Amino acid sequence: MTDFITIDVNDADPAPSMNKTAIDIEFFDPPMCCPTGLCGPTLDQTLLDVNEMIQAFQGQGLRVARYQIGSHPKHFMSNPAVLRLVRENKVDALPITVVRGRVIKAGAYPTRDEIQVSLTEVGGQ
Numbered sequence: 001m002t003d004f005i006t007i008d009v010n011d012a013d014p015a016p017s018m019n020k021t022a023i024d025i026e027f028f029d030p031p032m033c034c035p036t037g038l039c040g041p042t043l044d045q046t047l048l049d050v051n052e053m054i055q056a057f058q059g060q061g062l063r064v065a066r067y068q069i070g071s072h073p074k075h076f077m078s079n080p081a082v083l084r085l086v087r088e089n090k091v092d093a094l095p096i097t098v099v100r101g102r103v104i105k106a107g108a109y110p111t112r113d114e115i116q117v118s119l120t121e122v123g124g125q
Contacts, residue, residue, distance in 0.1 A: 024062040030094035053112045
């Protein structure tokens with residue numbers, strides 16, 4: 001059985017034994033009303049698709065994390081590329097997707113295929 005790690009966006013910090021290189025896919029989300037954005041009277045199809053994509057990648061044994069700037073500012077501050085994008089473009093930079101330490105997309109969520117290609121390019125899956 002493959003072990004994988006998920007991080008609840010309500011937790012302030014990941015487990016002490018985990019470092020940022022242990023995470024395969026990271027989503028640096030824009031401010032949302034709840035951790036997944038799947039709340040309120042209407043659901044955003046993009047956020048539904050992202051949530052399904054995350055579940056599929058976790059089902060493959062990949063480690064996926066989501067961070068919101070209000071709940072996890074330390075994660076935004078500790079990633080130089082993410083911090084630079086947010087400083088330069090403000091909230092328009094979000095969401096930012098990082099695959100194994102490399103920013104692959106900013107300003108919109110990537111497709112599952114875009115993430116899969118990036119995973120292959122940086123080794124693995």
